[in-house]
Amino acid sequence: MADAAHTRRVFSGIKPSGGLTMGNYLGAIKRFVEMQNADYQSIYCVVDMHAITVWQEPDDLRHATRELVAAYIASGIDPDKSILFNQSQVSAHAELGWVFNCVARVGWMNRMTQFKDKAGKNAEAVSLGLYAYPSLMAADILIYHATHVPVGEDQKQHVELTRDIAAKFNHDFKVPDFFPQPEPIIDGPATRVMNLRDGTKKMSKSGQSDMERINMTDDAALIAKKFKKAKSDAEPLPETLAGLAGRPEAKNLVEIYAALSDTTPEAVIAEFAGAQWGRFKPALADLAVAKLEPISLEMARLMQDPAEIDRILAKGADKANAIAQPILDKTYDIVGFVRH
Ligand code: AQP
Numbered sequence: 001m002a003d004a005a006h007t008r009r010v011f012s013g014i015k016p017s018g019g020l021t022m023g024n025y026l027g028a029i030k031r032f033v034e035m036q037n038a039d040y041q042s043i044y045c046v047v048d049m050h051a052i053t054v055w056q057e058p059d060d061l062r063h064a065t066r067e068l069v070a071a072y073i074a075s076g077i078d079p080d081k082s083i084l085f086n087q088s089q090v091s092a093h094a095e096l097g098w099v100f101n102c103v104a105r106v107g108w109m110n111r112m113t114q115f116k117d118k119a120g121k122n123a124e125a126v127s128l129g130l131y132a133y134p135s136l137m138a139a140d141i142l143i144y145h146a147t148h149v150p151v152g153e154d155q156k157q158h159v160e161l162t163r164d165i166a167a168k169f170n171h172d173f174k175v176p177d178f179f180p181q182p183e184p185i186i187d188g189p190a191t192r193v194m195n196l197r198d199g200t201k202k203m204s205k206s207g208q209s210d211m212e213r214i215n216m217t218d219d220a221a222l223i224a225k226k227f228k229k230a231k232s233d234a235e236p237l238p239e240t241l242a243g244l245a246g247r248p249e250a251k252n253l254v255e256i257y258a259a260l261s262d263t264t265p266e267a268v269i270a271e272f273a274g275a276q277w278g279r280f281k282p283a284l285a286d287l288a289v290a291k292l293e294p295i296s297l298e299m300a301r302l303m304q305d306p307a308e309i310d311r312i313l314a315k316g317a318d319k320a321n322a323i324a325q326p327i328l329d330k331t332y333d334i335v336g337f338v339r340h
Helices: 022-037 058-075 092-101 106-110 113-122 128-142 153-172 220-229 248-260 265-272 277-303 306-335
Strands: 009-014 041-046 083-086 148-150 183-185
Touching: 009 022, 009 128, 022 041, 022 058, 022 148, 022 248, 022 277, 041 058, 041 306, 058 083, 058 277, 058 306, 083 306, 092 128, 092 153, 092 306, 106 128, 113 128, 113 153, 128 153, 148 153, 153 183, 220 277, 248 265, 248 277, 265 277, 277 306
Parallel strands: 009 041, 009 148, 041 083, 148 183
Antiparallel strands: none
């Protein structure tokens, strides 16, 4: 169980599968920082084992891993307050993941919409790891007996699967309270930031065109250009929130503005009611630069000292392992593995 001093334990992670987007920042990292600064024990992970479910060039993976650590720290994750590490260095994740592969049912995995989206028509040719990914994600969370999991909307189904795996393990082995039922925390105006060229698709690191996303490393000129060219529509901004119905691109840009300025879409509409895109888009670009540029500059500074990043990861892995290993040992005892 989470220890007495920290009855609320947060776990979440991000894949180092390319450069981070503003979607990852607003939907995940920004909220990780808020939870770190509230009364939670927080554990944040660079989930490198999830990244290799699709091909990653080894040098790119190393770079993306360190860059993600730099992004976490530059955004406000404090490695002395939160445990910050990379997944492959705490072997209990993979070990519990295997146990969970034997608890989860194939029928459950077949219902995962993210697998269907990512595999597309090519399901026979994708890796077995991509299919099994949600069971490793359940292990990532439950190896810490985490109680809260801040994620974007796209990960909700995987956290629900985690709850099912925990319940089935507890039931099958007759240990009613062993694994907790973690709560997905999906809130704020940016739980699903959409692609700038198509407001019906999620903004992703691996999306095809660079113009469809804002990367955390984009400079001010590029951010301004991407918002200027972002798809919108012919209408001005509406007078009320209801006026955004059926206007996915307009809704997305309003929600991004709200998330960046820590306000609500209602407040943004109140401020910009009736505004033309020629007024709103430059205001949005200025806001994004004001919020993101200090983070990208700090990321660049931190990336100049990769050895220090590796030291932070090593320290974090030791702290993570100190929580995970006793839970894995207990799991093995419950399962019936003879330990030495
Ligand atoms: N567009 C988004 N809006 C809000 N939240 C998002 N997240 C990702 N995209 C958005 C949240 O970021 C966290 C980390 O995601 P991840 O890297 O582990 O996996 P992902 O959801 O598959 O992210 P990407 O950017 O789409 O990566 P690729 O393209 O490599 O698959 C999660 O909490 C996620 O919800």
